Amino acid sequence: MTTKLSLAGRKIPALVTLLLLAAPTAAFAGEEFMTQTHANILWTLLAAILVMFMQAGFACVEAGFTRAKSAGNILMKNFLDFALGSIIFYLFGFGLMFGLDAGGFVGTSGFSLAGVGLTDPDSQWTLTFWFFQSVFAATAATIVSGGIAERTKFSGYIIVTCIVTGLIYPISGHWAWGSLWLGDSGAGWLEGLGFMDFAGSTVVHSVGGWVALAGAMMLGPRIGKYTADGKAKAIPGHNIPLASLGVFILWFGWFGFNPGSTTTADGSIGLIAVTTSLSACGGTAAAMFTSWFKYGKPDISMTCNGALAGLVGITAGCATVTPSASIIIGIIAGILVVLSIEFIDKILKIDDPVGAVSVHGICGAWGTLACGLFTAPALNDGAGGLFYGGGFSLVTPQLIGIAVCFVWAFGAGLIAFSIAKAILGIRVTAEEEMKGLDIAEHGMESYNGFQIFSNE
Template sequence: MTTKFSKAGRIVPALAITLLLAAPSMAFAGEEYLTQTHGNILWTLIAAILVMFMQAGFACVEAGFSRAKSAGNILMKNFIDFAFGSIIFFLFGFGLMFGIDAGGFVGTSGFSLAGIGFTSPDAQWTLTFWFFQSVFAATAATIVSGGIAERTKFSSYLIVTCIVTGVIYPISGHWAWGSLWLGDSGAGWLEGLGFMDFAGSTVVHSVGGWVALAGAIVLGPRIGKYAADGKAKAIPGHNIPLASLGVFILWFGWFGFNPGSTTTADGSIGLIAVTTSLSGCAGTVAAMFTSWFRFGKPDISMTCNGALAGLVGITAPCATVTPAAAIIIGLVAGVLVVLSIEVIDKILKIDDPVGAVSVHGVCGAWGTLACGLFTAPELNDGAGGLFYGGGFSLVTPQIIGIAVCFVWAFGAGLIAFNIAKAVMGIRVTAEEEMKGLDISEHGMESYNGFQIFSNE
């Protein structure tokens, strides 16, 4: 299997990408081709499994940063994000995201495993590629659940997660990544502008963050979050060790998220792993010192979010920046996430229990912009970013991509939540919220015999 760089600067498979439309028989290039193909399949499958395990990390982070009385509800949402999301992405989302392009805005070919066979190398790659993309779709949906925690009807959330994985994520994903499957015949309009997002700072993380922002606005804050004078009150999570463990699990899974996005088993994965790790480390350090300066103590939850901020920030530029640049990107993300959480919470008065909007939306936008600033010419076919003398040739497409994906994801998120609100209502009653969603929505406690019914 050979590889190429797409217009987005991302390494992609260049095998029989017209597999679903072409004749089933192909001439293979011998033992070397088969060896590379099988290596690519193995690496991409391992990476996909790592990304799937990130669902466990999200579950721990979101449950730990929420109150005990709604921890089980968070876990249920993480389960259905993956279960519902994978099926919806199989039936609808994949075709919209990777089908034949229609005017740059949406893919039009359906996706079906029927008739492609299961034993040829190309059919095996088809299955692997779909699985890898499905776990990304589930990740985008899972980001949403944290921002709307502790007050959302579970039945309504089912509608939202289906819309996210079936429509919102695939359509904007097509704009930036459409060529990854059918080459130029599937390329979206952002790719045509030169937009770069290697592993999804915007395509996955910001899209999920902006939908979460829309949901938090439609739902309103949790009871007791804001005093009568509008002052924000802290509602601490019930299990910081669990949340911290979740961050480490996510960090571990990110080595599938970023290096796995090569979908090829080659030497580039080493550089991507290094930039990913260094940016996460820098984000951790920056958030710790920023919270220390702002609050007088090195805040644990802010430090955890700083690690995630650094990882989100490097997701777009991980393949095209140097390790030194990755540290700078992570440092900026770590500072940015603390300040963003404060602005959203205290000034905008939007209740985001886990900081999903700041970590994924804001820092995802920063990481996407960083592509245009820090891309090294030797890692991008000679085209460098602003800080490498490339002017605004790479910056401008990044700004356009950030803006249009915000408008799309936030706007579509508002529509999705209002659809759910109109169909069955979106928020639990005040009594149910005070009692906790575990009992009111699922009829059981996460910590049987230890539940304390308090809103403090």
Template sequence: MRRSISLIVLAVLAGALSAFAQEAPAEVAPAEAALAAAEATQLHLNFAWTVLAAVLVFFMQAGFALLETGFTRSKNAVNIIMKNVMDVSAGAVVFFVLGFGLMFGTSLGGWIGTDGFFLAGLGGDPWTYAFFLFQAVFAATAATIVSGAVAERTKFTGYLLFSVVITGLIYPVFGSWAWGGLFNGGGWLEGLGFIDFAGSTVVHSVGGWAALAGALVVGPRVGKYDENGNPRHIPGHSLPLAALGVFILWFGWFGFNAGSTTEGSTDIALIAMNTFLAAGAGATAAMLVSWIRGGKPDAPMTLNGVLGGLVGITAGCANLTPGFALLTGAIAGVVVVYATLFLDRYVDDPVGAVAVHGVCGAWGTLAAGMFDSAGLFNPSVIGVQLVGIAAAFLWTFPVSYLLFTLIKKTIGLRVNGHLEHLGLDLHEHDNQAYPEFVPTDELTLAEV
């Protein structure tokens, strides 16, 4: 009897243990399923946000095209449209073939990527495609910056060759130093702790310093300087087009900065707000300075103040408080005015690209270190920022200057004065943006 009772008790205990053993997974499974679902949702959100941000940055090409077209004369509008179209079109191809691998391939000593060309070895992972798309439109932005500085006097073939090289080589090499670890490897600047979240230096200063080299090599437009070397103002043909371009750029910049998270997270709120505030502060400061200097609020300078503020906050948009974002943008607006006036004495830059992107990019990178919320005015952090700023110039400007010089001496870079007077649209493209409109030019054929 006792044995039977013992067997029954053991059977009951075994049944109870079995029941508990079966119930435990039933309690864990929903939690695991919920976690897996949350991770899948976050992954999909990361993809969706990164691709959407890339599309916003791509739309900035329209902004650059309208800004540059509006700030220059109507007889060159087709040429400018063609340059901007090809910056992103040919740029996408060469970045796929070469640039992405140099920038994000396995790093060789922190200096340059060594694989990933044609995305070889990276295919099959959908994230590669999203990340490539986002980075490709960044590369096109760096190339497009150059277009405005050499506008109205540069051969299309010479410009196109430079555009391909900056997208496939010049920009990716510096990018590998600062951002290589975003995907694979890691660059030497990145290892020092260089702060440039969305590219004040990596994209904008690189484009600005290349623009400076191009403007110097190609020379000024006919009639830009008088017999004493004083600059003349050559007005653009459509300020409304330029203003629309600036608003498009401002809109797209939310993708440029907030999209650099490459994930749908709460971080995008601060980044987007800082971007908005800095642009507003830049425009306001530029307007006030131009108003005080000239007695009237200057519209083109105010528009460039927006862009200066945007370029300035791009490096520190993720690590500055809103107050310091305002300060960074306001100082950038002042910098735009005085840098433009200074450079105009020596360099013919029809849209102010060097001041906006080169100089304000350097300022924004420095500000990201000076006003870092992790520690204000930290000398070691500021020192690293200065190293990055200097490295961008010392790499980009000499290489760009050499390349522009080689183009000048081989296939040619500059159209002659008579053709420049007639306009690049007819000579370079056999087309006109406004075929029923005959503009009145301030220059005459006798002056050419």
């Protein structure tokens, strides 16, 4: 996520670009430079709007993959994640993520739009950059929703969302992306090690996935998910077409997520769009054939998750790998997601209704590692990944970043859910769960009069 790409795919912080406005050079004289600046603002804003629309995709996927009696609760959580999450990120998260660095671990400067002007170029970019970052924060929060669906108290979930957007996501985000706003004065410690995560395979997706894992473990499985002897039972989603539509919406929005992370309107966005889409295609096909081989039929839900797995997997390296490499990354992600969903469900006996931990946590970690394996020298100042003869120089910081972000997000997630449990509780009663969270938590049905759901 950057303001401008160099030949190496490295990033020039936002304020560095803006400082050039005060002293234009011959190469960027007056009107020409302002045209580029306005183009950057327009592109970044458009990308942010695409990412915001991903919230609708998450809502459709999560609602479709769960039962009808809790569909409205899923939608409420997605509204909450964006609405309250954006406010919390505005009040607290942005400063922690992009403020002046304190020892490489956290930003310390506050941030308020109250003092920002409305018409000068610096202020226009400030507003745009904040909005772009806010939709990423909401994405990290909403990943948690699906992994803990159908048994979570809405009031307790509010506390978790505030902690994720105000603390958990911004702090680990600072470690990897702190320099994007204030340059070296804001750089986090993972950046200093050479950690690469262009658009957030780990920073956004794995962090959300690991918090979801913590929540799913603390909540326990849904009633009826496991038999007395521990055998996993399938609880089919009530609307697969809705879930599939959500996947297509997310795929569409990802062209804001990945190409938009340049925050620069230049030719690099074409390559990023190509690698993003090809990886998703590879993930879709791989999950389809893997499920076909394992279960005898090409499973629709696994295929949907394969598309998302490919998208998550390419997010870290989308600007620094070739199109051919992106297909390989997507294929591996598609296979991984099928195996991971089954392992978590049947071996670990953790109830993740939509596969959030596998799609975002596991495949996010894979994508981050893949960045160290497949980075092309021509796209990274001559420094190639392991498969390009670069040895472990790029792999090592990737492994460190994957590990520390897991420890932070999972550990902080356990604390967040513990706080919510102590204050308001995190699990509904057995009777409320059987009725469905739409009635129990919100006093209404999503499909009133249709009676298309059961309590089994």
